[in-house]
Amino acid sequence: EGNTLIIMLESNWTRQLTVQMMQNPQILAALQERLDGLVGSPSGYMESLPKVVKRRVNALKNLQVKCAHIEAKFYEEVHELERKYAALYQPLFDKRSDIVKAAYEPTEEECEWKADEEEELTVSKQKAKVEEEKKDEEKEDPKGVPEFWLTVFKNVDLLSDMVQEHDEPILKQLQDVKVKFSDPGQPMSFSLEFNFEPNEFFTNTLLTKTYKMRSEPDENDPFSFDGPEIMGCTGCTIDWTKGKNITLKTIKKKQKHKGRGTVRTVTKTVPNDSFFNFFTPPDVPESGDMDEDTEAVLAADFEIGHFIRERIVPRAVLYFTGEAIEDDDDDVSTHHSLCVMASSLS
């Protein structure tokens, strides 16, 4: 009803009022006030209620706050359940890693996959298959599933945007990505663990990224609570071997001496784009105040961390083959308000 009224008001009055309004802001303000009253803006409506009713509505809001705290308990139990099931998945993920890095050769039976049998072999396909096998024999024997994680990363838009060409030789040596949940009784968090084969680029074989979660409603804004949220993250130090730090690049700059006017060339090291910048995220300041750039970087980072945990680690093979690549970025609910990424349980 409110909407109909506004449309009527506009069509009948606007034309006559426009000129006056332009000249007289008070009229505009008065009209705006009337319109606000008509739509029943929340504040206006609450103000119009008798005091006794307003008091009772406050009581209802207090009940709502209590609901938010019970909901927080619900999510704590969900976290526990996730931990419990993580332990059940882990042996399978370990076997996945063993196959990928050639620590384990799956048996004939383990390699059987229904769709392979069902595929009807036409004569031409049969010929192609024989040729393929011949080629395979000629190639040197590949170990495990080469470039498994690099392929996964390149198949996911969110990650492929981060992976630079100079990152690829390093990511080829990535052997496993794991999710570790915080222990019971500890503040809620999860860590992503990246296991690398010993390599020429850095001396670490394990790189980690930890995401702190807030699982309690914010006292100042309890109604915004919608499950645990990522609040911040910490990376790790990468022990780059000399000359291999790809997160740095050197640039040459011409510098003019102020007094003498001579020009000399100086080399400067500046940050370079790299996937490995993922391990040095900006800090979330205590105050919560941050510039827009930092906010954007963190929002993207939280989204990526959440995506790796929720999608990539559980179903890596399907990202490798491409089967999981739908528009499933949409499923991961994200709200970027104040750089906080909802880690909704999807």
Ligand SMILES: *[C@@H]1O[C@H](CO)[C@@H](O)[C@H](O)[C@H]1NC(C)=O
């Ligand atoms: C810096 O990035 C560029 C391209 O983004 C790359 O070609 C170059 O190798 C990188 N520098 C170093 C030192 O890795």
Ligand SMILES: *[C@@H]1O[C@H](CO)[C@@H](O)[C@H](O)[C@H]1NC(C)=O
């Ligand atoms: C590598 O580069 C980063 C900046 O991107 C820097 O913070 C770090 O200290 C460097 N590490 C080494 C070992 O050079």
